[in-house]
């Protein structure tokens with residue numbers, strides 16, 4: 001374990017933003033993580049793939065990159081399997097592995113960037129499936145004491161892009177492994193969301209397998225979202241706001257076509273991308289940053305943007321959506 005000083009974090013965040021870490025180390029085991037923690041350098045900032053963070057300044061912190069690897073079947077049943085995955089494994093590589101093995105449950109979440117260890121933090125989700133639907137438990141190490149603790153799905157208090165680790169336990173744990181329960185047979189295929197059905201049809205698939213769905217999701221995502229390797233971004237910058245039907249009805253008076261999804265509690269979810277687009281931001285460039293031309297929800301770095309520039313754009317968007325629709329957008333991305 002080596003602690004490096006004054007390291008550029010540009011290669012470690014998908015926005016491609018420059019920010020320096022006063023201290024930096026990577027760890028590939030719980031023992032190595034504990035060694036890093038024993039240096040006593042604080043605060044500690046966990047880093048996975050850097051695909052959900054906006055670095056707005058240099059980090060006077062011990063930035064720890066999770067490189068704990070390993071995919072292990074821990075239990076098999078007739079129709080399902082439990083798999084433990086190291087927190088530093090790449091999420092999409094794990095999905096591809098599961099699909100190749102014929103294990104179902106994560107195929108709709110193909111091509112989400114980042115690590116397995118960060119996935120529970122915001123309960124990642126896509127195309128009608130969320131991490132909480134397939135996660136059994138996780139193991140985390142306390143950044144304060146170095147002790148290990150197991151968290152069940154229930155104790156993680158998952159919500160829409162939310163968990164215990166974004167609330168009361170924020171910044172207190174390092175998730176070192178996650179156990180998933182995937183199906184071996186009787187897969188619960190979900191093709192109802194977005195363009196999945198349309199893409200399957202275009203691919204000539206009538207009886208989809210989990211591999212067909214994974215392939216379709218990869219095709220859809222590749223056509224809609226910018227690849228961070230070419231255009232720096234963190235995916236959806238804002239959460240889709242959940243609001244009352246009264247506010248929706250008010251919006252519908254001027255925008256009868258306003259899209260919305262009913263929630264089980266009687267409220268509604270309105271796509272943030274639509275709200276932002278109505279305020280004229282889609283495809284708009286401000287300095288070195290801007291709103292992606294194909295999806296207003298994605299803020300991009302055209303090259304040389306600073307974290308502050310992106311943050312200012314985000315706040316300008318929040319202000320204009322608030323002014324036009326009375327809805328307060330919340331960032332999904334972690335501002336650091």
Ligand SMILES: Cc1cc2nc3c(=O)[nH]c(=O)nc-3n(C[C@H](O)[C@H](O)[C@H](O)COP(=O)(O)OP(=O)(O)OC[C@H]3O[C@@H](n4cnc5c(N)ncnc54)[C@H](O)[C@@H]3O)c2cc1C
Nearest residue numbers: 048049050051052113114115117118124125174175234235
């Ligand atoms: C093109 C693109 C598309 C995306 N699409 C989606 C999508 O469809 N659905 C979705 O939900 N998200 C999406 N995202 C967001 C992102 O992929 C996820 O949030 C992902 O889980 C972040 O993983 P990461 O390893 O990059 O986390 P990082 O960005 O490195 O970290 C995110 C947060 O988690 C903390 N953290 C990281 N690792 C750990 C750990 N092991 N233990 C404790 N805390 C940790 C960090 O300190 C930080 O606060 C997208 C991003 C991009 C760039």
